[in-house]
Amino acid sequence: MAPAGLLDAFWGYERALMANDLVALDGFFAPGPQTLRADAGGILVGHDAISAFRRGRGGAPARTIGDVHVRRITDDTAVVIAQTLPSTGGRGQQTQVWCRTTDGSWVIEAAHVSQPAAAIAAAVWRVVGSPLVAGAASGPLVGQTVAVKDLFAVAGFATGAGVPAFLAARAPAGDNATVVAELLAAGASVQGIAQTDEFAYSIAGRNAHYGTPPNGAVPGAIPGGSSSGPASAVALGQASIGLGTDTGGSIRVPASYQGLWGLRTTHGAVSRAGMLPLAPSFDTVGWLTRDAATLELAASVSVDAAAQRSLEPSFVVDPSLVALATPEVQAAFASAVAGLSVTSVDLGDPDELVEAFRVTQAAEAWMSDGAWVDAHPGALGSDIAARFAVAKGITEGQALAGASAFDGARAHLDRVLGDRILLLPSASSAAPSTTAEGAELEAIRGSTLRLTCIAGITGRPALSVPLMTVPVETTAAAPVGLCLVGPRYSDLALIALGAALMAPLVE
């Protein structure tokens, strides 16, 4: 038997939910900082966080209630678990713990809501199979599942680059990209083709057409990009290997934001055949995984071991780069490198370095995609369109000066770094909120690119290790990557070194 008044409150809440009566809904949840609400996005703590969530979502999906089960605890406490029947089909479950207040009204102390699963997480994947492409029956990667960024050819599928209008006119690929073929030959299967920022020209992880993939580590945060789909797929447990690209941070930033291992390989060390270019002077292949062992397995099938070199653990830090990070990230970084013998270096003015990167990147991006972008006005989201507009505006003189600056910066950085390993944060902050304004994201992008461009300019491999955390509002701790930039062709040694750094933390 339900306690008196409980079911009236239950149905009153349901009516308020369907009417999106925010004031009434706030009243149905117990006040205070310990009220709880869980759903697939995560756990919200406190009445204010729950109220803010409700204000942000614009109403719950339309539904009716099926079976209602009441577990009475006392006259003043009961659990109600109800079947929810969304108008779009399927069945969900909703648990509410109700208590009667001193004035006799019933309020919810904790709730847990489950929606029926979608056929596909469209923000994460463009197409997915069971598997989409089966791998070889034997090999080191048997049992591994790959989320292939939608920049790589998968035989039989058109490559979409995150742009539906581009996809619509593409023919299916006849062959797999070399790196895709290598993963398949080693026994991995292709789980699906995962989303990317449009033409990979962003590090945010938002896509105007397919939506923003969820951050698997920080509820309500952007995933990082442009390898956003592969990163989220791996963080969400929907694939074990994300195959991505990194031009200006597109592996390292999502790895940092989602607590993954991510390797940007030495420029030119891994075949880019079958991969759409963005800025060939910087474009590299890379992988995202949840652990070092899987990253090592994935990298080993495409990195030529004979061309690889060993590493001395000689670390350098440039304080002016670290200073670009948020205070929380700076503190986490100081703590992460505290046990290491580290030499300070001065790599030069970060503004000049990033400019040397940006001009050549933009000029090459326009060469890669400009004709298509010009011919398809309105086909891109406004942020990416604006970036291409800037790229289009680069004059021949600017491009030549940029190329010269790039050459100079590369020579200078190589001279300063030598065979040593540069340590820096993989991104300047933890993952920003999906509700961050464009200007805030641009500022974060600016700081992060100053960190990531060092590997871009030098063509050096860069490994992001999920070694740091910082406090954020929405969860106990958000990940930030520790980035190791090694000499060229130290890719595999970097992974081993990163695993050694991580080992004391996971014992």
Added chain:
Amino acid sequence: MAPAGLLDAFWGYERALMANDLVALDGFFAPGPQTLRADAGGILVGHDAISAFRRGRGGAPARTIGDVHVRRITDDTAVVIAQTLPSTGGRGQQTQVWCRTTDGSWVIEAAHVSQPAAAIAAAVWRVVGSPLVAGAASGPLVGQTVAVKDLFAVAGFATGAGVPAFLAARAPAGDNATVVAELLAAGASVQGIAQTDEFAYSIAGRNAHYGTPPNGAVPGAIPGGSSSGPASAVALGQASIGLGTDTGGSIRVPASYQGLWGLRTTHGAVSRAGMLPLAPSFDTVGWLTRDAATLELAASVSVDAAAQRSLEPSFVVDPSLVALATPEVQAAFASAVAGLSVTSVDLGDPDELVEAFRVTQAAEAWMSDGAWVDAHPGALGSDIAARFAVAKGITEGQALAGASAFDGARAHLDRVLGDRILLLPSASSAAPSTTAEGAELEAIRGSTLRLTCIAGITGRPALSVPLMTVPVETTAAAPVGLCLVGPRYSDLALIALGAALMAPLVE
């Protein structure tokens, strides 16, 4: 602050769960018939049901616990919501309502468990996209999403027929099957290619390779087949239209088991171009939907309206067919037709009718697939392999006699039925449990085929309307379809009639 002893109990439960210590786990859940446990599969009611579930699953997936949040209600009651971190990646949520018993120990009164979503429900879908194939920008089906049974050609994809070894050797289809093309031209998009029983030669909905799709209406029950994937996709809200086939009940049985609308069309009225055959004398195209309006829209794009006829609502029932159903279904059927003017007819011995159907079906199934089955020993699940072995054993003499019996039965049934509408249950029972033994499923199949074969033999259209429910152990009520078998070319009129029958119930 957590009440004293609560967190010890929480961690004790977690250790017992990871060790799959069933006795300890039983002890952690409060005894009695009102203890609750919800997950994506549904809501379990009572300690015994929860205990039986745990005994059936063979251990929970390995995981660790992330953030733990406690909402204290009283000194003796608290809610714990914890983040779960499966070893396979992603994050889940787990809510437990704990109470202290009179002896001071803590027990769980209610629990709600959410696992992270998989990339794809592999038992339901072979491949899925966002969308997989976009439909025309305008038309009556814009906004509709189609789950295409893996018997129909989708351009660019091989057709797999539920058999991985068959799929592996197939070339991608150059063109869409006609019915697929018609749906796309009308504005529907293809959400994906959905699973089928192997070569569509079953009505159970189990597949030895891809697993058993969940029944969207009855937790723990088989989905019905062979259009199992499309039916589950629609019932789960993962598509709005299931495109399937019906030879001996493959639309009607899953519709009945999952509470869907399902139409088996008049034999020959809808193009089968691009559809793999099973038994061409009986094979038809059909659709599964959650409501009559969508079914009418889907059917209208492929059924030639000019060739359609109208219907007089003149109903007949054959008591000897209805008697094949379970007592619960018979009672529901009596109640469903109670308001209708119904004439009793005698269609003949159900055993003879089903035999006339089965022999020709088997002989044709062997013609369709026998050469492949012979060449690939071990490629099929044991139940389907056994069915093909029987089909292979049919002698020429038996086939000739069967064809003659089929012709006779068809003429006889047409004579008795005339232009009237035969009412009968779509299946002999509600959906059986996934744990049912093979012999039990064979018996159910035998009874159901005696009901479904009438439309098969006569080539008449048959509509399954989700108009009945029967009580079952696992849920408040399980659906059973009311089947309307109309004269040939009354497909669209049948849908309208079914909607009229349903209307009073949904007001």
